[in-house]
Amino acid sequence: MDIATEAKPETIVFKGRKVVGGRAEGEALVTSETISGWGGINERTGTVIERRHEMRGVSFAGKILVFPGAKGSSGWSAYFHMTRLNGVQPQAMIFTRMTTKIALGAVVTRVPAITELDRDPLSVIETGDWVVVDADAGTVTVTKKKPA
Amino acid sequence: MKLTDYEKAMYDGEYGRAKARAMDLLLRYGEALGAERLVETNNVAGAFNASTPSVQPIAQKGMEHVYSELNLDSDEVVDVPHMVAHTCQLITGIDNDNWELQGVDKSLVDMQRENEKFLGRRGVNMFATCTPYQVGNVPVKGEHCAWMESSAVIYCNSVLGARTNVEGKESTGAAALTGRIPYWGFHITENRRGTHLVELDIEVDDMMDWGLLGYYIGEVIGEDIPVLKGTSRQPDLVKLKHFGAAAASSGGVEMYHIPGITPEADTIEEAFGGRKMKGMFRYGAAERRETYEKLQSATEKKVDFIMLGCPHNSIDQVALIAHLLEDRKIHPDVQLWVHTPRAIKQVAERNGYLDVIREAGGVVMSDTCPAISRRLPQGTRVIATDSAKQAHYLPAITGVQGWFGSVSDCVDAALTGQWNGRA
Numbered sequence: 001m002d003i004a005t006e007a008k009p010e011t012i013v014f015k016g017r018k019v020v021g022g023r024a025e026g027e028a029l030v031t032s033e034t035i036s037g038w039g040g041i042n043e044r045t046g047t048v049i050e051r052r053h054e055m056r057g058v059s060f061a062g063k064i065l066v067f068p069g070a071k072g073s074s075g076w077s078a079y080f081h082m083t084r085l086n087g088v089q090p091q092a093m094i095f096t097r098m099t100t101k102i103a104l105g106a107v108v109t110r111v112p113a114i115t116e117l118d119r120d121p122l123s124v125i126e127t128g129d130w131v132v133v134d135a136d137a138g139t140v141t142v143t144k145k146k147p148a
Numbered sequence: 149m150k151l152t153d154y155e156k157a158m159y160d161g162e163y164g165r166a167k168a169r170a171m172d173l174l175l176r177y178g179e180a181l182g183a184e185r186l187v188e189t190n191n192v193a194g195a196f197n198a199s200t201p202s203v204q205p206i207a208q209k210g211m212e213h214v215y216s217e218l219n220l221d222s223d224e225v226v227d228v229p230h231m232v233a234h235t236c237q238l239i240t241g242i243d244n245d246n247w248e249l250q251g252v253d254k255s256l257v258d259m260q261r262e263n264e265k266f267l268g269r270r271g272v273n274m275f276a277t278c279t280p281y282q283v284g285n286v287p288v289k290g291e292h293c294a295w296m297e298s299s300a301v302i303y304c305n306s307v308l309g310a311r312t313n314v315e316g317k318e319s320t321g322a323a324a325l326t327g328r329i330p331y332w333g334f335h336i337t338e339n340r341r342g343t344h345l346v347e348l349d350i351e352v353d354d355m356m357d358w359g360l361l362g363y364y365i366g367e368v369i370g371e372d373i374p375v376l377k378g379t380s381r382q383p384d385l386v387k388l389k390h391f392g393a394a395a396a397s398s399g400g401v402e403m404y405h406i407p408g409i410t411p412e413a414d415t416i417e418e419a420f421g422g423r424k425m426k427g428m429f430r431y432g433a434a435e436r437r438e439t440y441e442k443l444q445s446a447t448e449k450k451v452d453f454i455m456l457g458c459p460h461n462s463i464d465q466v467a468l469i470a471h472l473l474e475d476r477k478i479h480p481d482v483q484l485w486v487h488t489p490r491a492i493k494q495v496a497e498r499n500g501y502l503d504v505i506r507e508a509g510g511v512v513m514s515d516t517c518p519a520i521s522r523r524l525p526q527g528t529r530v531i532a533t534d535s536a537k538q539a540h541y542l543p544a545i546t547g548v549q550g551w552f553g554s555v556s557d558c559v560d561a562a563l564t565g566q567w568n569g570r571a
Contacts (some may be wrong), residue, residue, distance in 0.1 A: 075317070
């Protein structure tokens, strides 16, 4: 909380639990919907392809992906694994619901990942915010984007 | 995580580099989950196959590279020893017999065959189906398993009462070599109890009914554990196979209870086991209708391709299709593919079902399905399927329009070239 009080007003700091260690920063891509791996993403482009998904057609490549977690097929980890081999993986993952799919997926995507945050990241972080994930320290620092 | 002395020794490389890398993955995975320890498993169902173009550059370096990178998430290439756990291969991308019809490049077929030799010698049994429980891997109640394939996992947990989480390509690869998997989630008794009650206001009877109910439940329940109340008809393997696959497609359901039918609860009270109910849903005619509509992504009535057998068909389902096609011919503009495990295909051949389906103009496929292979007959624009799971995934993966309906509505579409299905 020290960091939060010392930081600029538009900066918010969360505390959470490390899932995969490391540090990354970038632009947030936020969805309130869970994501399918196999059958839900194109692993060559990092794009969501699921019919009726609010992020259909959007790529998470290079973004800080903020989402509830994984759903669907057990090919989840294999498909996110391939996004890494294809260089279109997200830079980090922030999620709220722990499952074996998301845990293994985050591990093999080898990006910093964090969960069990002390505030709901889905209601605080918005697409376009600048996010620093320091999974080893267990912190997420969000700088809100300036209003357009 | 707490490791036993034997697990530490594996991690330290005393039993070879492959087991060391496998333990490294299991440790990273277990810590990501927040698991306290590993549990022994002697039943692994995974995806070891090399059958897609993206695997080809890795496979060209040797099958050890494929296993190391894709099944162990290891940058170090390790020699792969014999599996220690009973292990089987799930569904693959290529039908070893019908690959030309699938439009698969010969080089991919050769890669799959070479990979199968590599795996076969190391004890990975080539069931090549999404339904290992139909062809000889029927875990016993309480058995700790490490299975992939969401439709098999939900069947394993719910219908058989064995214990598995939805594992992945890498965790099953590691489990097969070490006989270990994180002790987390559905391995733990308290986590297997119901969370939501789903009360049925209508009779759920045939296979389509069970698919619709499953698809509805996945949408409303997400990843929780439904307990069904009000089932008046006894379901069977085929119906629960479809029900679970649907619930695991629209949502992430990995376990359910049907008190009196599934093995871990005789009563609703026992299904919840003292856990506080999180919510309740009622499933009636309106919910059924709405779910049916959601599964339709097609507008054109003229169909090109009929996909039956997801999850892979039982022998009874193949027999029914043969019966519906007897002495008839499918429409010349339509292709019909029926999917069943290779072991069941042998029985179907012997029974004469395959001849009937072939004479009508259909094809019986094994080892794969269009959603996994991403391969449809050339020029397919509109499909019809009796599988809620396939209706969910195929349009997303391949961009086709999809009709969902009963097996008889699908066979009718195959014969007429027109979709006339009814809810």
